[in-house]
Amino acid sequence: MAAYMSNGVVGLKIRDNPLTPGMALLSGFSGEHPERKIEAAAFAPYPIAGDICLEGVWMSDAPQCVHVVDQAYDFSTAELITRLTFKVAGHQAKIAVMSFCSREQPTVVCQEISLEVVAASDLKVRARIDLSGLEGRPLRYNRDTPGEPKPSCDGSLLWESAGAVSTCGLAYVTELVGSDAAPQRPPLDGEGLRSEYTLRAQRGRHYRLRQLVSLIPSALHSQPDFQAVRLVAMAADIGFDTIRKNNRACWADLWKGRIRLVGAEKRWQAMADAAYFYLISSTHASSPASTSMFGLATWHDYHYYFGHVMWDIETFCVPPLIFLQPDAARGILDYRVRNLESARNNARLLGRRGLQFPWESAPSSGEEAAPMPGSAAWREDHASLDIARAFALFADVTGDDAFLRDKAWPVLSGVAEWVKSRVTKRRGKFEIRASMGIAERKSPSDNVVFTNISARSVLFDAISAAKRLNRPFDPAWLEMATKMVVPKRGKVVISHDSFRVDEEKAATPDPLMGIFPLGCGFDEETNQATLAYYLKIAKRYIGSPMLSALYGVWAARTGNRRLSLEMLDRGYGDFCTGRFMQTLEYRKDVFPEQPPAGPFFANLGGFLLGLILGFPKIQPGPDDPEDWCKGPVTLPAGWRSIEIERIWIRGLPWRLIAAQGDARARLEPIRP
Numbered sequence: 174m175a176a177y178m179s180n181g182v183v184g185l186k187i188r189d190n191p192l193t194p195g196m197a198l199l200s201g202f203s204g205e206h207p208e209r210k211i212e213a214a215a216f217a218p219y220p221i222a223g224d225i226c227l228e229g230v231w232m233s234d235a236p237q238c239v240h241v242v243d244q245a246y247d248f249s250t251a252e253l254i255t256r257l258t259f260k261v262a263g264h265q266a267k268i269a270v271m272s273f274c275s276r277e278q279p280t281v282v283c284q285e286i287s288l289e290v291v292a293a294s295d296l297k298v299r300a301r302i303d304l305s306g307l308e309g310r311p312l313r314y315n316r317d318t319p320g321e322p323k324p325s326c327d328g329s330l331l332w333e334s335a336g337a338v339s340t341c342g343l344a345y346v347t348e349l350v351g352s353d354a355a356p357q358r359p360p361l362d363g364e365g366l367r368s369e370y371t372l373r374a375q376r377g378r379h380y381r382l383r384q385l386v387s388l389i390p391s392a393l394h395s396q397p398d399f400q401a402v403r404l405v406a407m408a409a410d411i412g413f414d415t416i417r418k419n420n421r422a423c424w425a426d427l428w429k430g431r432i433r434l435v436g437a438e439k440r441w442q443a444m445a446d447a448a449y450f451y452l453i454s455s456t457h458a459s460s461p462a463s464t465s466m467f468g469l470a471t472w473h474d475y476h477y478y479f480g481h482v483m484w485d486i487e488t489f490c491v492p493p494l495i496f497l498q499p500d501a502a503r504g505i506l507d508y509r510v511r512n513l514e515s516a517r518n519n520a521r522l523l524g525r526r527g528l529q530f531p532w533e534s535a536p537s538s539g540e541e542a543a544p545m546p547g548s549a550a551w552r553e554d555h556a557s558l559d560i561a562r563a564f565a566l567f568a569d570v571t572g573d574d575a576f577l578r579d580k581a582w583p584v585l586s587g588v589a590e591w592v593k594s595r596v597t598k599r600r601g602k603f604e605i606r607a608s609m610g611i612a613e614r615k616s617p618s619d620n621v622v623f624t625n626i627s628a629r630s631v632l633f634d635a636i637s638a639a640k641r642l643n644r645p646f647d648p649a650w651l652e653m654a655t656k657m658v659v660p661k662r663g664k665v666v667i668s669h670d671s672f673r674v675d676e677e678k679a680a681t682p683d684p685l686m687g688i689f690p691l692g693c694g695f696d697e698e699t700n701q702a703t704l705a706y707y708l709k710i711a712k713r714y715i716g717s718p719m720l721s722a723l724y725g726v727w728a729a730r731t732g733n734r735r736l737s738l739e740m741l742d743r744g745y746g747d748f749c750t751g752r753f754m755q756t757l758e759y760r761k762d763v764f765p766e767q768p769p770a771g772p773f774f775a776n777l778g779g780f781l782l783g784l785i786l787g788f789p790k791i792q793p794g795p796d797d798p799e800d801w802c803k804g805p806v807t808l809p810a811g812w813r814s815i816e817i818e819r820i821w822i823r824g825l826p827w828r829l830i831a832a833q834g835d836a837r838a839r840l841e842p843i844r845p
Contacts, residue, residue: 174472174751174753174755174769174771175187175188175189175195175196175472176244176246176253176753177451177468177470177753177755177771177772178251178253178272178273178274178454179274179454179455179468179469179470180251180274180275180276180279180454180457181200181279181454181455181456181457181459181460181464181469181501182199182200182274182279182280182388182457182459182460183197183198183199183200183220183274183279183280183282183388183469184197184198184199184200184274184455184468184469184470185197185198185219185220185221185272185274185282185469186470186471186472187253187272189241189244189255190232190236190239190241190255190257191221191223191244191253191255191270191272191284192222192223192224192225192232192233192270192286193222193233194219194222194301194303194305194306195219196216196219196471196472197216197217197218197219197220197388198214198215198216198217198469198470198471198480199217199341199388199390199469200390200392200457200460200461200462200464200469200536201339201390201391201392201393201460201461201462201536201537202214202215202217202334202339202340202341202390202391202392202536203215203334203338203339203480203535203536203537204308204309204334204335204336204338204339205308205334205335205336205338206335206479207308207335209479209544209545210336211479211535211542211543211544211545212336212338212479212535212536212537212538212542213479213480213481213542214465214471214477214479214480214481214536215308215309215334215335215338215339215480216306216307216308217307217332217341217343217388218302218303218304218307218330218332218341218343218365219302219303220282220302220343220345220384220386220388221272221282221284221300221384221386222300222301222302222303222365223270223284223286223298223299223300223301223382223384224298224299224301225259225266225268225286225288225296225297225298225299226295226296226297226298226299227259227261227264227265227266227290227294227295227296228261228262228264228294228295229295230261230262231297232259235261238259238260238261239257239258239259240257240258240259240260241255241256241257242256242257242258243255243256244256244752246752246753248446248447248450249424249425249428250273250420250421250424251273251274251276251420251424251450251454252271252272252273253271253272253273254269254270254271254272255269255270255272256268256269256270257269257270263292264290264291264292264294265290265291265292266288266289266290266291266294266296266374267288267289267290267291268286268287268288269286269287270284270285270286270287271284271285271287272284272285273417273420274454275408275416275419275420276419276420276423276424276427276457277416277419277420277423278387278404278407278408278411278416279457279459279460280387280388280389280401280404280459281385281386281387281404281405281408281416282384282385282386282388283383283384283385283386283413283416283417283420284300284383284384285381285382285383285384285413286298286381286382286383286384287379287380287381288374288379288380288381288382289377289378289379289380290374290375290376291376292376293373293374293375293376294373294374295371295373295374296371296372296373296374296380297369297370297371297372298349298369298370298380298382299367299368299369299370300327300345300347300367300368300369300382300384301364301365301366301367302328302330302343302345302365302366302367302386303364303365304332304363304364304365305363305364305365307332308334308335309332309333309334309335310332310333311330311331311332311333311361312331312332312333312340313330313331313398314328314329314330314331314360314361314366314398315328315329315398315402316328316358316360318402325402325406325409326344326345326346326402326405326406326409327345327346327347327356327358327366327368328344328345328358328366328368329342329343329344329345329398329399329401329402330342330343330344330361330365330366330398331397331398338537339390339391339392339537340390340391340397341388341389341390341391341397342388342389342391342394342396342397342398342399342400342401343386343387343388343389343398343401344386344387344398344401344402344404344405344406345366345368345384345385345386345387345405346384346385346386346405346406346408346409347368347370347382347383347384347385348382348383348413349370349372349380349381349382349383350380350381350382350383351378351379351380351381352370352372352380354370354371354372355370356368356369356370357369357370357371370382383413385405385408385409385413385416386405387400387401387402387404387405387408388401389401389404390461392461392462392537393461427453427498429818429819430449430453430496430497430498430817430818430819430820431446431449431817431818432445432449432781432784432785432815432816432817433814433815433816433817433818434784434812434815435812435813435814435815435816436811436812436813436814436833437809437811437812438811440746441746441812443754444745444746444749444754444780445780445781445784446754447749447753447754447755447756447777448756448777448778448780448781449497449781451468451755451756451772451774451777452490452493452494452497452774452777452778452781453497453498453501455468455469455470455772455774456490456494456498456501456502456504456505457501457504458500458501458503458504459504460501460504460505461508462482462508462536462537463482463486463504463505463508463509463534463536464482464486464490464505464774465477465478465480465481465482465483465486465536465774466478466483466485466486466758466773466774466775467770467771467772467773467774468772468774470771470772472770474768474770475758475768475769475770477770478533479533479542479544480536481533481534481535481536481542481543482508482533482534482536482539483532483533483534483556484530484532484553484555484556484559484560485719485774485775485778486505486774486775486778487505487506487559487560487562487563488559488562488563488690488775489719489722489774489775489776489778489779489782490505490774490775490778491505491506491563491566491567492563492566492690492778492782492785492786493778493781493782493785493786495566495567495570495571495821496570496785496820496821496822497781497785497820497821498821499567499570499571499821502567503567503576506563506564506567506580507580508539509530509539509560509564509584510580510583510584511539512534512538512539512540513528513583513584513587515531515534515538515539515540516528516529516530516531516539516557516587517587518540519531519540519541520591520594525591525594525595526590526591526593526594527586527587527588527589527590527591527592527593527594528557528584528587528588528590528591529554529557529591530556530557530560531543531550531556532547532549532550532553532556533549533550549609549613551609552607552608552609552617553609553613554595554605554608554609554624555608555610555611555621555623555624555627557588557591558588558592558624558627558628558630558631559627560584560588561584561585561588561589561631561634561635562627562630562631562634562691564580564581564584564585565581565585565631565634565637565638566793567581568581568638568795569793569794569795570793570821570822570823571821571822571823571824572822572823572824573824577638577641577642578642581638582638582639582642582644585631585634585635585638586635586638586639586646588631588635589631589632589635589646589647589650590647592628592631592632592650592653593647593649593650593653595628596628596653596657601656602656602657602658603652603653603656603657603658604619604620604625604658605619605620605621605624605625605628605658606619606620607619608620608621608624609621610622610623610624610668610669610681610683611623611681611683611686611719611720612668612677612678612681612683613678614676614677614678615677618668618669618670618671618672619669619670619671620658620659620660620669620670621668621669621683622659622660622666622667622668622669622683622684622687623668623683623684623686623687625657625658625659625660626657626659626686626687626691626693627691628653628654628657629653629654629657629659629693630691630693632650632651632653632654632657633654635650636650636651636654637795641795658670659687659693660672661699663702664698664699664702664703665684665699665702665703665706666684666687666695666699666703667684668681668683668684678714679710679713680707680710680711680713680714681714681717681720682707682711682714682720682723682724682727683720684703684707685703685704685707685720685723685727686720686723687703688700688703688704688727688730689723689726689727689730689783689786689787690723690782690786690787692792700730701731704727704728704730704731705731707727708724708727708728708731708736708740711724711740711743711744715740715743715744715760715763716743716747716759716760716762716763716764717759717760717763717764718758718759718773718775718776719775719776719779720779721743721744721745721748721760721776721779722744722745722748722775722776722777722778722779722780722782722783723744723779723782723783723787724740724741724743724744725737725738725740725741725742725744725745725783725788725809726783726787726788727740728740728741729787729788729807729808729809730807732807734807734808734809734810734833735810737807737808737809737810738809738810738811738812741783741809745776745779745780747760747761747762748760748773748776750769750771751771755771755772756771756772756773756776756777756780757769757770757771757773757776758770758771758773758776784815785817785820785829788806788807788808788809788815788831789802789806789815789829789831789838790802790803790804790805790806790831790837790838791803791829791838791840798822798823798827798840799840801840802837802838802839802840803837804836804837805834805835805836805837806831806832806833806834806835806836806837806838807833807834808831808833812833813832813833814830814831814832814833815829815830815831816828816829816830816831817829819843822840822842825842825843826842826843827840827841827842827843828840828841828842828843829841
């Protein structure tokens with residue numbers, strides 16, 4: 174699979190030959206899908222394309238003359254480095270391409286093409302903003318800076334997406350180090366904008382073409398191309414070397430949150446590092462929209478949920494981010510806050526009150542954008558509850574009273590009001606009828622357990638928030654929470670009323686979500702009976718997206734360390750593939766008909782969620798963080814401890830140590 178590079182604002186899929194245009198997504202930039210006609214994430218112009226001409230032959234015209242020596246991702250610095258050779262008629266150029274998305278300057282993508290010729294040769298090197306294959310149109314471009322005698326950059330472009338849903342602006346600066354050749358900058362053509370340098374290259378001399386490109390969505394500025402000029406000019410003033418140095422410093426700090434798996438096989442540490450890297454690199458406080466199921470990545474051979482924002486992000490990705498990168502988690506939640514009116518209107522359209530968040534949320538408006546007829550969106554009621562739970566968790570972990578008052582409370586109270594309009598009271602109990610749970614079956618069910626227990630959790634969270642804020646709350650919330658139906662058969666919590674062992678997707682382990690991560694407080698006999706039932710039939714589910722990553726934690730709750738390691742392997746390890754350790758959506762051996770698509774964020778987020786909260790048995794709340802560690806630590810076989818040098822709690826750095834067999838994990842504040 175192509176390499177995926179991102180900083181949470183810009184996302185790129187980069188080919189083996191990185192000068193050949195790949196794919197670019199930009200947070201907040203969306204357009205009309207060519208087939209479905211719905212709002213979807215749109216491809217942006219590819220910012221760091223390039224080309225090299227050796228002795229009159231262009232690399233793009235002679236791919237057979239190009240040999241990719243190797244391509245390596247340095248997760249520690251978020252730099253992708255590719256080495257190539259280009260041979261033409263006895264002449265050869267050795268090429269190294271280094272690319273990264275700046276963490277400190279979140280709109281800026283950087284690339285350096287280093288060249289060395291074996292013998293004196295005629296050489297041309299070209300930097301390009303590529304438009305080939307895009308849906309949309311250019312609205313304007315500039316080579317000059319209006320009102321200034323001298324251009325402040327190589328050029329800028331304003332691009333409109335298909336359907337005129339949004340625009341984005343790009344501006345770029347190039348520099349050739351090692352030669353005084355001046356660039357040629359022809360007008361915009363069908364391929365895009367380019368800057369081209371011509372020189373007589375000498376043997377033993379190194380030449381470096383540097384590209385700095387700023388990409389701005391209209392979600393962040395009404396004249397995004399003009400703002401891109403300003404920001405790329407600032408980047409040029411800072412300088413390529415300084416931007417690279419600062420980016421490395423940012424990543425050195427971020428890696429203080431590395432999750433160390435002491436005693437585990439090296440491959441588990443590699444998988445944990447890769448999952449951490451992809452999640453952190455794909456989220457940023459500056460992102461104008463939430464992330465989607467593949468972050469800011471897509472490719473030709475798989476669907477990508479249209480770049481829509483779905484419940485999986487709040488359930489599986491936001492919890493680890495709260496501890497690892499709370500500002501990025503806040504950015505994801507802010508997307509929901511900005512679109513509260515869309516959630517309120519969505520509830521109205523369905524005859525309900527309060528807030529009902531869409532099943533597939535459009536990046537620009539937060540409105541429902543599911544492909545028509547939208548059958549999945551008809552009854553997927555748990556999405557609003559998952560989102561509200563994320564707000565409650567953020568407020569508990571950060572201890573941010575302003576966030577609780579201004580952002581969490583409107584969401585929690587609005588969703589609680591929605592629950593009140595959604596439930597049916599029967600025989601003294603409250604039911605949610607005709608709903609759809611995590612298992613997307615052909616027909617809805619009554620009292621889907623994941624929906625009901627999530628509703629109960631949110632109602633208790635709303636009551637707790639009201640008490641902390643000294644605000645009145647509807648007494649019906651407490652009655653609904655304490656009398657919500659939890660379907661059981663004997664001591665086993667089951668998926669829904671009328672559950673059958675031979676029904677469609679019967680092995681979906683959604684009742685286990687009540688044990689972790691929801692922590693619903695079932696009695697221990699119920700916990701063990703439910704675990705035993707669903708772990709016994711795990712082979713019928715494991716390999717599917719999302720919940721597979723949690724099987725290792727659930728198995729550990731039975732005390733069986735060997736089973737925990739085996740289930741973690743089958744439920745997560747077998748999803749990780751390729752030289753860059755990307756986490757696939759589906760396990761290849763179980764679903765061979767599915768294209769290998771990654772990185773899939775629900776899976777890697779679930780893995781990280783298990784490492785941070787699941788195995789250590791940490792249950793956050795409004796109380797003292799040192800009281801969050803709830804029980805004896807059971808880790809997969811061979812693992813001695815899970816240790817994190819720095820996580821963030823209540824705005825301060827803490828250390829987490831979860832050692833096998835300890836009475837409980839340790840959360841320790843890091844003293845200055």
